[in-house]
Amino acid sequence: MSHRELYCEVCEGVAPFEAPPCVDGHDTDCPELICTGCGAAVLIATFTLPVTRLAGRRRHQPIHRHAA
Structure with missing residues (x-):
């Protein structure tokens, strides 16, 4: 038996x-x-997250809009 x-x-x-x-x-x-x-x-619940295809993609930079 292990102790914690x-x-x-x-x-x-x-x-x-x-x-x-x-x-x-x-x-x-x-x-x-x-x-x-x-x-x-x-x-004690442990889990691993799967690696997805989207993990390596760059995020798009937000578009900055200015009021006219």
Whole structure:
């Protein structure tokens, strides 16, 4: 089990959290954590952003218009 110190909403302070044995095969990188003080469970959501075709394009400069 891995241990981390995070803020616990139930305990209203920083508390040690641990990852329970993971049946999904995440081992120590399991996104589910349990507060060792009160037993509250949290889920750490991680995600990656895909690279899109538009990421490399230049942005157009804004057109400055003047009043007549």
